[in-house]
Amino acid sequence: MGYSNMMIMVFLAIAIAIVGFAEAQLKLGYYSESCPKAEAIVESFVHQHIPHAQSLAAPLLRMQFHDCFVRGCDASVLLDRTEAGNNDTEKTANPNLTLRGFGFIDGVKSLLEEECPGVVSCADIIALVARDSVWTIGGPWWPVTTGRRDGRISNETEALQNIPPPFSNFSSLQTIFVSKGLDLKDLVLLSGAHTIGVAHCPSFSERLYNFTGRGYGQDPSLDSEYATNLMTRKCTTPTDNTTIVEMDPGSHRTFDLSYYKLLLKRRGLFESDAALTKSSTTLSYIKELVNGPLETFFAEFSKSMVKMGDVEVLTGSAGEIRKQCAFVN
Template sequence: MSSFCYFLFAIAGLLGLAGSANADLQMGFYAKSCPKAEKIVQDYVYKHIPNTPSLAAALIRLQFHDCFVRGCDASILLNFTSSTGNQTEKFAIPNLTIRGFGFIDGVKSLVEKECPGIVSCADIVTLVARDSIVATGGPSWKVPTGRRDGLISNGSETIGPIPAPFSNLSTLQTNFANQGLDLKDLVVLSGAHTIGFGHCSSFSNRLYNFTGVGDQDPSFDSEYVTNLKVNKCKFINDSTTRVEMDPGSVRTFDLSYYSLLLKRRGLFESDAALTTSLTTRALVTQLLQGSLENFYTEFAKSMEKMGQIGVLTGSSGEIRKNCAFVNK
C-alpha cells in the first residue's frame, strides 16, 4: 500500500473513531448523576478569570495540547503513570510553558466534594476552556460531556503531534489533519492568539538568528522587530520575558490578531505561516471582512470539533479522583 493511501486510511480511521465517540457524548451528561457539576465549574471560572484574564488563554492552550496527544483524555494533567514509568506529557518540552494545572485542580476538588468519582478531569478541562473564554467576553460553544480520563501519559508522544511555534504551514496542516481538522479549523483556532502571551524564547530566532547567520526573519515587519528587540526580547536566550500576542488587544477576544497577520506582525512563525498560501490567506481575509459574530460562530464550530478528538467514553479509561494521578 502506498504511503499516500495509508495516510488516507489513517485519517479515515481517526474520523471514524471520532464519529463513534461523538455518539457517547451528550449535552447535560451529568444532569442526573451530578446536576450541579457544570454550574460549579462555571461559578469557579467566573469568580477567578476576571482577575487574571491571561489565564483564559493558558487554559484553552492546555485543552489544545491535551487533545492533540491521545485525544481529549486529560493525559496532560498526569504527574506519573505506573503503566509507563516514563516522563509524562506535563513535563515534556512542548508543555513546559503550559499553565493552569492548579486551576483545574481547584475546580476538580469542588466537583469531587459535590459528587465523588462522577465527573472526569477531561470534561472539566473542556468545560473550563469554554467558560474561561466566555468570561473574557469571547464566544461560547456547545460542550457535550461524558469523556473519561486516560490511563497513559508519555512525554515522548508530545513531539510531533503538537504544533510548534516555529512550524511551517505544511507541518501545521499535517498536525491538524491527523486530528481530523482542516485548514479552516487551523486558521480559526489560531485566532485564540488574540488573547494571552508568548515567551521570547518561542520566537527570538526570528529577531536575532533566523537562518543561523545573525539575521532576522525577512517576513517579520522590521519596525515591529526593532520594537521587540529594544523593549521586550533584549537578548536571544531570554526564556522568561512574555510578550502580548495581540498587542493592545490582549484582553479582548476579537479579530485584531488577523489584522496583525496581514501587517506581517504575527508573533510566531506558525502565525506568519497562515499568510504563506493563497488558501489560508484568503481565509484570514474572509474572517476580517466578516463580522465579529461570524468569527465567533466559526470558532465555536472548530472548538466543538476539537473537543471531540479521540475521547474515551463508556467503560474506557476511568474517572480520576485526583487529576494528577491515575486511580490506585
C-alpha cells in the same frame, strides 16, 4: 441478495450502530442525572476567579489544545510522573513547560468530587473550564458535549510529536491538523486563540536573531519595524526566558479580530502565525474574517472548538474517571 452480500450488509449495519452508540455517549447534559450540578459548579468557579485573573483564560484555553492534540481529549496533559513511572509525562515536554492553570483545574475537581465522587472526568473539566473562561472575558460561547473519560497514559515524546511548535511551517501545521481530523479552516480559526495571551521570547527569538541558523539573520517575513521593537524593547537577548510578550499587542486580553489584522501586516509573533498567510486558502479565510463582523469569527471559532473537543475521545468503559487529575487511580 446472496449470503455473502447479506452478511456484508449486516456487518455494515452493526458497525454503523456501534459508531452511533459511541458518538451518543458524548452528549450535551451528560451529567444531568449522575451529577446535575456539575456544569453549574464549574461555571460558578470560573466566574468567581477569572474576572480577578483574566490572564489565566488564555493558558486554560491553550491547555485544551495541548490536551486534545496528544492522545485526544483525555486529560493526559494533567498527569504527573510517579516514582514508579519510567518516562516523563506531557507536562515535562517543552511545549507544556509554560502551561499554567493546573491548580485551577484541581480546584474545580475538588469541588466536583465533594458533590459527586468519581463521576466527572478531568477531561470534561478541561473542556468546560476552557469554554467558560473565554466566555467570562467576553469571548465566544460554544456548546460543550460531555462524557469524556480520562486516559491512563501520558508521554513526553508524544507531546513533542503532536503539539504544533511555534516555528512550524505551513506544511507541518497542515499535516498535524489533518491527522486530528481538522482542516485548514479549523487551523485558521483555532490559531485565532492567539488573540489572547502572551509568549516567552525563546518561542520566537530565532526569527529575530538566528533565522539563517548561523547565529545571525532576521526572518524576512516579519515586519522590520515590529522586529526592531521586539529586539530593543522586549527580547533584548535571544536567550531571555523570563520576559513575556503579548501575542496580540494592545489587545491581548480581548477576544477580537486584531490577531488576524496583524497577520496581514506581517506582525504575527510566531513562524506558525506567519505560515497562515503563505497558503492562498488560509489567507483567503483570514481576509474573510477581517472583512466580516466579529460575530462571524465567534460563530466559526465556536464550531472549530466543538470539533476539536471531539478528537479521539475516550467514552463508555474506556479509560477511567480520575479521583485526582494529576494521577491515575
